[in-house]
Amino acid sequence: MKMHSISKNIERVEAAIIEAARSAGRDPGDVCLVAVSKTRPASTIRAAYEAGLTNFGENYLQEALTKIAALEELPLTWHFIGAVQSNKTRPIAEHFHWVHTVDRRRIAQRLSDHCPAGKTLDVCLQVNIDSDPAKSGVQPDDAGKLLRETRELPRLRVRGLMTILAARSEALTSYQRLAKLFEALKKEAADPWDTLSMGMSKDFRQAIIAGATLVRVGTDIFGPRS
Numbered sequence: 001m002k003m004h005s006i007s008k009n010i011e012r013v014e015a016a017i018i019e020a021a022r023s024a025g026r027d028p029g030d031v032c033l034v035a036v037s038k039t040r041p042a043s044t045i046r047a048a049y050e051a052g053l054t055n056f057g058e059n060y061l062q063e064a065l066t067k068i069a070a071l072e073e074l075p076l077t078w079h080f081i082g083a084v085q086s087n088k089t090r091p092i093a094e095h096f097h098w099v100h101t102v103d104r105r106r107i108a109q110r111l112s113d114h115c116p117a118g119k120t121l122d123v124c125l126q127v128n129i130d131s132d133p134a135k136s137g138v139q140p141d142d143a144g145k146l147l148r149e150t151r152e153l154p155r156l157r158v159r160g161l162m163t164i165l166a167a168r169s170e171a172l173t174s175y176q177r178l179a180k181l182f183e184a185l186k187k188e189a190a191d192p193w194d195t196l197s198m199g200m201s202k203d204f205r206q207a208i209i210a211g212a213t214l215v216r217v218g219t220d221i222f223g224p225r226s
């Protein structure tokens with residue numbers, strides 16, 4: 001996709017974020033836009049950076065590492081949003097700033113163990129808010145336990161919750177449930193407990209109305225994936 005259309009798309013998404021936030025009485029500055037760049041080449045990411053974005057989300061490790069290396073000179077923040085395989089925790093902890101998909105204790109422990117000295121990895125706990133058998137994530141009732149198990153890990157900073165909705169779920173209702181869980185867990189969390197990672201191209205507006213502080217948008221910025 002051309003630079004011109006990427007920057008137009010970004011303008012459109014940012015305008016929609018502002019509108020959704022204002023309609024909910026929220027400050028649009030409290031919503032971070034992460035551009036989901038899986039399957040897109042480094043040149044496309046560079047174009048999005050030149051149009052003003054600095055946060056990028058990737059799902060597939062090998063592909064991501066190539067692009068992270070190619071764009072090393074740019075001040076980008078990389079978010080891992082794919083399923084974490086336990087034999088991949090070292091490169092993930094080394095090369096990413098955030099991991100949104102921590103859904104079990106063993107993965108959290110390994111990410112902390114493999115995080116380089118002097119670095120802190122920001123993480124979200126992935127919750128299967130619709131209890132969809134096809135989706136990963138901790139069950140809502142078990143999220144408190146996972147939080148207690150992960151908040152003490154020395155190299156992790158547990159920032160909040162993330163979810164991916166079931167295909168048929170009613171977005172606003174599901175996102176409101178995750179927001180409620182986020183509030184309920186606040187008293188168990190260490191500071192800063194400030195991130196509610198929810199919302200994709202088709203439903204980021206509802207997510208913002210429900211309280212998202214971070215939306216993960218791919219298609220609306222870069223066009224359909226082939």
Ligand SMILES: *Cc1c(COP(=O)(O)O)cnc(C)c1O
Pocket residue numbers: 036038059081082164199200201202216217218219220
């Ligand atoms: C691909 C992906 C997105 C972005 O999806 P779009 O529909 O392209 O906006 C967001 N979050 C996760 C976890 C994804 O895998």
